Amino acid sequence: MLMDENGVYRMDCKIVFFDVDGTLINYEDGCIEESARKAIDELKQRGIRIVAATGRPLSMCQRLRNIGIETFITANGAYVKHQNQVIHKVPIDKNIVQAVQAYANENKQSLSFFTEQLFMNNVHKPRTLKALQETLSLSKFPEFHENIVEQEIYLMCLYANEDIEQIYTTQFPHLKFKRWHPYITNVLQSDISKSIAVQAVLDYFNLSSEEALAFGDGNNDIDMLEQVGFGVAMGNASEALKNSADYITKKSIEGGIYHALQELQII
Numbered sequence: 243m244l245m246d247e248n249g250v251y252r253m254d255c256k257i258v259f260f261d262v263d264g265t266l267i268n269y270e271d272g273c274i275e276e277s278a279r280k281a282i283d284e285l286k287q288r289g290i291r292i293v294a295a296t297g298r299p300l301s302m303c304q305r306l307r308n309i310g311i312e313t314f315i316t317a318n319g320a321y322v323k324h325q326n327q328v329i330h331k332v333p334i335d336k337n338i339v340q341a342v343q344a345y346a347n348e349n350k351q352s353l354s355f356f357t358e359q360l361f362m363n364n365v366h367k368p369r370t371l372k373a374l375q376e377t378l379s380l381s382k383f384p385e386f387h388e389n390i391v392e393q394e395i396y397l398m399c400l401y402a403n404e405d406i407e408q409i410y411t412t413q414f415p416h417l418k419f420k421r422w423h424p425y426i427t428n429v430l431q432s433d434i435s436k437s438i439a440v441q442a443v444l445d446y447f448n449l450s451s452e453e454a455l456a457f458g459d460g461n462n463d464i465d466m467l468e469q470v471g472f473g474v475a476m477g478n479a480s481e482a483l484k485n486s487a488d489y490i491t492k493k494s495i496e497g498g499i500y501h502a503l504q505e506l507q508i509i
Contacts, residue, residue, distance in 0.1 A: 262296035264459035277500035319439035320396035330442035437465035
């Protein structure tokens with residue numbers, strides 16, 4: 243995106259990627275702002291594609307479907323779907339899922355599994371539920387799946403502090419552990435990220451990164467903002483993300499999405 247001699251931004255925007263929690267859905271009341279809904283409508287009217295990019299499983303994105311979003315990057319980039327078409331997925335080997343699940347159960351540590359839905363092992367701790375409330379607004383533990391290892395798993399989350407994570411790192415040196423919350427770390431077989439998924443979406447629609455805009459608020463959005471032509475940080479974003487962004491808008495609850503799209507002459 244370029245700024246002309248009059249200080250006006252100019253961009254041939256054809257696709258916009260939105261982080262979900264803290265961006266489309268504000269943390270204060272867990273709602274989608276009316277101005278964000280209006281922004282989605284106006285983007286669609288202009289023929290601009292809209293993508294939700296989230297750490298959530300697809301089953302927890304129904305509210306976003308209800309406002310007209312049809313393309314989803316879920317499980318922090320491990321599973322991507324447009325309407326009914328899967329366009330990118332990074333499943334974890336079943337033997338690895340089984341080994342990590344057995345170790346977590348033996349040591350009484352909570353573990354969750356992302357398919358298109360979210361499942362939990364049978365180790366339930368108050369601190370785990372608090373983390374689920376903080377990140378996914380859940381008031382109870384997800385369902386337990388007896389044969390979860392037979393499902394295609396795209397992401398596992400370990401609910402534990404850094405000391406416990408270090409034990410897992412030693413036990414499973416071939417796996418990657420990426421912490422994104424004080425009490426939650428992703429357990430990965432191979433690298434996943436929003437940026438890799440963003441590129442898969444761009445390739446699917448035959449678009450370039452220069453035609454893409456992205457909004458985010460967390461550190462796990464940094465690579466996504468760097469992958470597109472122009473990155474917008476919400477006013478409630480982390481300092482690290484703000485430092486990586488091309489533009490900082492108002493907070494989510496203050497109508498930051500609509501404000502930025504207007505200021506950037508996108509709508």
